[in-house]
Amino acid sequence: MDTFIQLTLNGLTLGSVYALIALGYSLVYGILKLLNFAHGDVFMVGSYVGYGALQALGGSANPKVPLWLLLVLITLAAMVACALLGVAIERFAYRPLRNAPRIAPLISALGVSFFLAYSVQLMFGAQQRDYDAFSLGEGTLFFSGFDIGNVRIPLLRIIIIVSAFVLMVALWLLVTKTRIGKAMRATSYDREAAAMMGINIDRVIVFAFVLGSALAGAAGVMFALRAPTAATIGFIAGLKGFTAAVIGGIGSIPGAMAGGLILGLAEAFTQGYISTRWSDLLVFVLLITFMLFRPQGLFGKPDIKKV
């Protein structure tokens, strides 16, 4: 039982990060019908910005501000930087290709992905960057928390899962309850009709990139608080986020959340009960299975064409 609880905890932690990445894919796909393969690298940049902010605030050994404020500040820094990066990517890599054949922005997305990964590697070197969250507050994040049976639920995991959930709910409220959210939904439904109704499509698209990239930035910090980051982590993280989005139904916000958590749990249980060797394979088996048998995902709606 303890193993099951521990693996569930591992899966929820991992799944929260995947869900945040998947939301970025879903937002952009929902509006632009574009698979933004650079999104994983935006996540990576977020983890680097968080690292830089942490160092600017004194590092994990001697932080200049209280622990809670430090976590908030580094997450905000990553979210803001990634939001700006998202705007730049949209402006320079996708907008000029908005009316081009579908393959063109897809290739541009892959190009941006490599550009970001190798630029970060050139600027900051190949070595991994470790937040050393273990030293923060003399191990508070790892050793305080509560117990379920013999399993410790550390504070850091609670923070990651709760923060991710809060961000997801905030996004859902924004999309369903606000004016800009309504504009996003309208654009997603029919871009041309939305434009004719007076919606500024460019603004909506930029806003989708801002939101998606900011969530990726937050995910980057959450990930890097638990494991070292490197310039090369974006591609696989992006593929997993993409898979989570497909599982949930790409374009669907609740679907992205559910897909991320399902993927995280599936990965953790495979690692724990079968073999670590099979966990990445499982991710892509899930992707193919959904593509074959339920391409609209769990929460998506099937494409219906008027004939």
Added chain:
Amino acid sequence: MKRAIVLALGTLGAMLMASTAVAQPTAVAATGTQQAVVSCKSTLKIALVTPLTGGAGFLGNAQLSWAKYAVKTLAPKYKLKVRLITGDTPVEQGPAPAQALAQKYVADKTVMAVIGPATSGAVAATSQTYFKAGLAHISPSATRTSLTQGAVKEATPAFFRVVGGDYIQGPSDAKFMVEKLKVTKVAIIDFQEPYSVGLADAAQSYLKAKGVSVTRESTSVKTTDFSSLVTKVPNDAQIVFFPTQQPEDAQTFGQQLLEQGKRAKVFGGDGSNSPDKFKLAGSYVSNFAPDISGFAYNKALIAGWKKANPKSGLESFGPPTYGAVQVALNAMSKACAKGKGTIKDRRDVVRSVKSIRVKNWILGGDFRFSTRTNDPLNARFYIFQIQSNGSYKLVG
């Protein structure tokens, strides 16, 4: 949507296939070994083949700093003009970059020796190419046993290494666990790449032979969150043998062990020997050499290197590279003497390597190769325990 996703996956697949196609070596280039006579007064080249980028980039950059210093300070002593060229082999890309570089260096007749490849997988993938061209390749860090020993050797007679192999490291680490730490249960985790699997196998064989209970797990080199692996470590395991090439991974793994309340200590191989990055008190690491600053004759050498690299620490992967360059230069010098100021055939360099002897070897004692294999004679590994202040204390 389905069409868009299929299109995306198709594009990704095409890119992967294209990258694989580029990686395939051509037999013609590999066997194009006609020799040009090269004057020893001209600028000769030594190529360093190592991961300068990617997850193991720290290793390659440490090697590069020592290779540069060795060429700069030693080449004039051998009356040679030498230019160091570098080839990047990120471990994440497998053997393909090393194969492409091997073709390039074989074709360049002024390349007289290769320092590397740094990793065992890259050596196995390129040694035939170097051998056919008669090009000596001397690795400062490839430790897989089967490169030089066993019924089926993966490397050729043109391959040499200046550090001991896993045939020493694996058993000596395991012996330390059995005799000093009195272990009864050990978990071993490998990273599904040649260095890690070879070292894990060597340690596992010894431990099992001594009646120690061993559990074995594998993960990918790209894994950075080990939570679920940690969950699988038995609660009563005393040691987790963790042969990674990325010391940050060993640090993270150790922290996640503590997070989940496991009492096992991490035991890393030479790949995790980095006091800046793996500093979890109580953990163990092995390495080719004790701290090189412990040898009085290295004092001036270390001072000179530190002057050239003021921001770098004495990483474990760097010093053997200095030794490898020293062996290569020495062999080139001998080949020049034999050819009366010319190198008529790069095989003359290969032939000279085996006979090289170095007094006051940077890693301690005197250096020479074994007469039976192309491994260093009397190589050994040292074991350190990490102290609460992060320093490494020699314990075995």
